[in-house]
Amino acid sequence: MASEKPAWRQSILYLVAIAAVGSALLAGMIFIGITASVTNERVEQQTTTHLGELLDTVESTLSIACFVQDQVLATEVARGLLKNSVVLGVAIRGSSGELVRLYRDDASHKVDTVKGRLVRKIRSPFNAAETVGEIVLDPDPESFARVVKQEVSFIGILLWLQLAIVIGAIVIVMLRLIVRPIKAMSDRLHRMNAALGDRLSIPGGYGGTEIGRLAMDVNALADQLVASLDDEHKLRLQLEMDEKKYRAIFDNAETGIFITDHAGRIESHNRALSRQLEFSASANASPDGEGALIGELAWCEPGRLGELIISCVDDHVTRNGDFEYVCADGASRWLNIVLSPIGGGRAQGVVSDITGHKLAEDAARRQAVTDPLTGVANRPGLEQRLLSAIRQCDGNPDDGFALMLVDLDGFKKINDGLGLPIGDLILKTAAERLRACVKGSDAVARMSGDEFAILLPRVTEEALAANIGERIVRSLGQVYEVHTTPIMLGASVGITLYPGDAKDTPTLLRHVELALDRAKVSGGNHFTFFDPAMAEAAERRRELESDMHIALRRQEFSLFYQPLVDLSSNRLVGAEALIRWRHPTRGLVPPDAFIPLAEETGFIVDLGFWVLEAACRQLAIWQGEGKEFYLSINISGRQIPDGMSPAWLAATCRKHGVEASRLVLEITEGVLLADANKALDWLGEVRTFGFGIYLDDFGTGYSSLSYLKRFPVDTVKIDKSFVRDMGGDKSDRALVEAIIAMARSLRLQTVAEGVEDATQLALLREMGCDRVQGYYFSKPVPCEQFDAVCQHIQGLLA
Amino acid sequence: MMRLAVIFCALAMLAGGAAAELVVVTNRSAGVERLSRDEVINIFLGRLQLLPSGIAAQPVDLPATQPERSTFYRLLVSKDLAEINAYRAHLMFSGRIVLPKEAAGAEDMLSLVAGTPGGIGYLERAKINDRVKVVFEFSP
Helix, strand or coil, rough: CHHHHHHHHCCCHHHHHHHHHHHHHHHHHHHHHHHHHHHCCCCCCCCHHHHHHHHHHHHHHHHHHHHHCCCHHHEEEEEEEECCCEEEEEEEEEEEEEEEEEEEEEHCCCHHHCCCCCEEEEEHHHHHHHHEEEEEEEEEEEHHHHHHHHHHHHHHHHHHHHHHHHHHHHHHHHHHHHHHHHHHHHHHHHCHHHHHHCCCCCCCCCHHHHHHHHHHHHHHHEEEEEEEHHHHHHHHHHHHHHHHHHHHHHHHHCEEEEEEECEEEEEEHHHHHHHHHHCCCCCCCCCCCCEHHHHHCCCCCCCHHHHHHHHHHHHHCCCCEEEECCCCCCCCEEEEEEEEEEEECCEEEEEECCCHHHHHHHHHHHCCCCCCCCECCCCCHHHHHHHHHHHHCCCCCCCCCEEEEEECCCHHHHEEECHHHHHHHHHHHHHHHHHHHHCCCCCEEEEEEEEEEEEEECCCHHHHHHHHHHHHHHHHHCCCEEECEEECCCCEEEEEECCCCCCCCCHHHHHHHHHHHHHHHHCCEEEECHHHHHHHHHHHHHHHHHHHHHHHHCCCEEEEEEEEEECCCEEEEEEEEEECCCCCCCCECCHHHHHHHHHCHHHHHHHHHHHHHHHHHHHHHHHCCCCCCCCEEECCCHHCCCCHHHHHHHHHHHHHCCCCEEEEEEEEHHHHCHHHHHHHHHHHHHHHHHHHHEEEEEEECCHHHHHHHCCCCEEECCCHHHHHHHCHHHHHHHHHHHHHHHHHHHEEEEEECCCCCHHHHHHHHHHHCCEEECCCCCCEEEHHHHHHHHHHHHHHHC | CCCHHHHHHHHHHHHHHCCEEEEEECCCCCCCCCHHHHHHHHCCCCCCCCCCCCCCCCCCCCCCCCHHHHHHHHHHHEEEHHHHHHHHHHHHHCCCCCCCECCHHHHHHHHHHHCCEEEEEEEHHHHCCCCCEEECCCCC
């Protein structure tokens, strides 16, 4: 609005003049008002005085006129007074009434406004104390106002004149002292170029005034501005140089760099990024890539990249990720993108080509899940496949898969017999055959040794799985040509189905293993489906195993003794110590129910120590009682050679003060079969300590006669199955006879077990058997009954 | 000067009073026995045209040459003759007022008073006679 006013109306001069005139008008009006009122009063006073004086001049005549009540004389006096312009009217009263009343002709309308009426008593001319009349004099208000007006207007004119002079003086002073120098400075400023050193000159004579100081301040400001401009100019040059340097670094970096907004629009980027993302070749981007939406480039997962950008910008956190990019030639490239928020809703991206790393990483990952020998997956690889298969099936109740576990029957023997290289070749061939048996989408993995697993996605029917299992057994059962040597191997296959059998990887693996175990146990070379009963059995075994450990601690085991009778001396010479388990809830558990499990799990070693201890304790007791019995204890294959070392045996006997010859160790043929050399060493050592060795269950297994020759046993124990059938079966009798004869010829003693009646005893005695044991004499009994049994046997033999 | 003059006049009055006592007389049939000083003044200076008895008053002055006239007015209103004359000049202007007749002398005064029913004049006590009645005395 101010700009719409003409320039002169904004000038200081104009404003000052307006202010001066305004205040002068106000002051003048107030002054005139005061003057008018004062003048009014004064004129009124003057008029009264004037009228008084007028009356004084006619007083003597008036007094006479009143004294004598002379109307003529009074009228004459009144007329005289009316001649005075100030007088409007006169009334004269004598002592007896009004003498005269005279007014001007035009007085009628003024009488009401009369002010300052003068009333004076008239004294007698002869007696000043006597009042003889009264005169009333009305002044003319108009004449009164006229006088006032004249006076006031005169004073007003004087005042206005005075004010006009003062305002004029102010305006002139303002103009000369302020406006003109300011105007001059302003004009100078318009033309002034501070950068060239122009400065304001101080108008002459104004050095010490505000104008002079203003000019100096303006000059100082100009100096400052010029200095700052110089600084800024230098700074800008520096910045430009820096910018060029950084631009060069940015442009020449081998790493792709770009700046993107929230939506993924590339606002700026370097050459390396153009190369990496092939902007010139990309159909979606302009040749220079500027303004392209990064998400529309050839990423394999553009959505994930978009999310990364948004999360970086929104959360103000540096993010990074690896993204696959498809180049124009179709090759894929892995790029690592590190996004850093740079404010203003933008992010800076640094792109590195990590294709090499990625490939190496993939290779390493593949290697980690690959079996190096066969090239199929390894156990972790299979577990991964299993997990992903389970994930795929998740939420789809109709989907499922089959898992198979394949084991080459007898592979260990091949490995041991023909050496590892041959074994490896066979494993390779087996892996190839397995791969050939299944589809490319199925997974084949080598779990360990000769164990392979096969994952068959979408195989949910037992019939189909059985088909494949059959095919595998057949395929693996064919001849392996190794260095022109034909080798035959069987294969056992365990099969489990997801989701029917189990829902998670560990359970599936356990189940398939159980199925495989069953297949192997039942002879091998066939396949077996997992059956919940297997799991139950396994569970029972697990319980049993844990119970066994507890039983040892709780002393639930005890030794029973079955007497051994020497036939040549017809005496009781010792006993076989047999372990019994008194389970708190199951009652007496037979050895058959837990010994195989104890052997399998290795618990037999602990149990063996306990048995040894218990046997030695009993021997010590007998020894103390003067009974020269010996005790035989059973040693399992698992206890040889380290589970029950010869040194330990000797030490334990020594501890109890028992002679080694009192303790007999019963071993089975199986011990000798497993690792012949180790067994041989063990036996030799044991014998040097003086322990006796019985070969238990002779005749039931391989019963290689060469073993009897090779191994230093001193007694052969004829299995009870032969002894039992000896009475009716001639061949059995012959067999027993042959064993006894053979033992004798090898200078080995014989013990027959399972003797149940006197006939058998007689036969054995006849055959020349050295010792017997069996229910005929006594069943195995706890030690407290043993003395009674001794008595009973003495009776039988007597 | 005025003050000196007043003192002088007062002295003269005392002297006059001592020398000759002036009395106011009226016609015997004027029906007036006594007059007050104010009544005398009013009658002689034109204010009253009638005597208290209702008879038109006719004041009579002694000739201006006789000192009694001057004494009379001095005693009556403390004014000298010039003042009295100036006063009477105003009254003459209107012409309504009856001015005192002028007697030629004391004898004439007596005759005029006695000869006019409402006649009233002044004389030295020594010069009055029975034809007139004293109605006012300037008390010493």
